[in-house]
Amino acid sequence: MSDTSTLHQALIDKIKQMGFIRTPSVEAAFRAVPRHLFLPNVTVKKAYQDDAIVTKWLENGQPISSSSQPTLMAIMLEQLDLKVGDRILEIGAGTGYNAALMAHIVGKAGEVIALDIDKDIVENARENLELAGFQQVKVICTDGGFGYPNAAPYDRIILTVGAWDIIPAWQEQLKANGRLLLPLTIKENVEVTVAFDLADGYLVSTSINPCGFMKLRGAFAKPQVDKQVNQKNISRLKKLLKTALIFPTSILPFEMQIQLYILQKFGRRSLNNLRIRAYPQDTNYTPTANESVIVKHWTRLILDWT
Ligand SMILES: C[S@@+](CC[C@H](N)C(=O)[O-])C[C@H]1O[C@@H](n2cnc3c(N)ncnc32)[C@H](O)[C@@H]1O
Structure with missing residues (x-):
């Protein structure tokens, strides 16, 4: 085995273990x-560390594209539950690596369409995919907030970029037995990858995992955050976990921020058995005592522990 292949297989062994x-x-x-x-611009050694690798920054230094952490990619691919022959829409093509993994799983009978909002990112992803032998993946430059109706419906829609709400187009472009997987900010600093299946007029989660993602850009980017509300949330969380007072809450690891939130809100310590249902925002839903409602712009999220 070559050195490159040894590093590659060692990383996969570690993620499996x-x-x-x-x-x-x-x-x-x-x-x-x-x-x-x-990842043509980093060393092979770096490519086979279990880290996210940023590939594009804005002029102000803000990272806007990356290859996600391989462990997180594995978690999401397991959540997605792909089958041979599936038709997949990925929003956030980035380097093309995740699209290639999915193309490998769905095989020649399936189809992967990957969208990115930046032309240079799309061109690089196409080159990378071709070099790796996955020229069958279609990479399209468009705002994934609109989904990609031209090729809908899909068995699976996956976002590899963080959303603050569920855009109706994503749900509309799913097949009846389809699955939507996305990193969703349920509250400020509280982000989880949620696999949603279609139920009768709403979406219901099948698995939830803590995560941290770059945020969706374009027409459906999150509007400016209200700083006062933000500050209020942070001071509430700080009061709750006095031991964390030496750190600003915003730099706590994301798993801890999520635990703080669910501890404060529900008196629970983990995401185990948490269920999220997403209804259209204008649904007239009366929650029971065990349910909590988060009202977003397009959706009304109902959280409970099953
Ligand atoms: C974390 S990277 C995706 C990683 C990628 N799946 C991979 O395997 O390398 C997030 C990507 O989402 C893209 N993005 C952000 N907003 C978008 C939008 N509205 N539509 C499509 N792509 C978007 C960014 O340009 C970035 O390339």
Whole structure:
């Protein structure tokens, strides 16, 4: 085995040992698709560390594109539960690495369409995919907030960029038995990847995992945050966890921020058995004593523990 191949397989071994790769098709994809081909500007050694790698910044230094952390990619691919022949829409093509993994799983009978909002990112993703032998993946430059109606409906829609609400177009472009997987900010600083299945007029979560993602840009980017509200939330959280007072809450690891939130709000310590249902925002829903409602712009999220 070459040095590159040894580093590649060692990373996959590690992710598997940690329990984040669980199914043979996800493992086979990670073992077959070399990450370094999607990261031509970093060393091979760096490409095979379990880290997110930023590939584009704004002039002010804000990162806007990356290859996500491989462990998080594995968690999300397991949440997605892909089958051979599935048709997939990915919003956030980035380097193209995740699109290639998905193309490996769905095979030639399936289809992967990956969208990115920046032309240069799309061009690079196409080059990377071609080099890695996945020229069948279609990479399209468009605002993924609108989904991609031209090729809908999809078995799976995955966002690899953080959303603050569920845009109706994503739900509308799913097949009846489809699944939408997205990093969703449920409250300020509280972000989780949620796999949602379609139910009767609403979406219901099948799995939830803590995460931290770059945020969606374009027409559906989150409007400016109200600083006062933000400050109020942070001081509430600080009061709750006095031991964390030496750190500003915003730099606590995201798992801890989520735990703080659910501890404060629900008296629970983990995401285990948390269920999120997403109804259209104008739904007249009366929550029970065990349910909590978060009203977004397009959706009304109902949280409870099953
Ligand atoms: C974390 S990166 C995606 C990583 C990628 N899946 C990979 O495997 O390398 C997030 C990407 O989402 C893209 N993005 C942000 N807003 C978008 C939008 N409205 N539509 C499409 N892509 C968007 C960014 O340009 C960025 O490339």
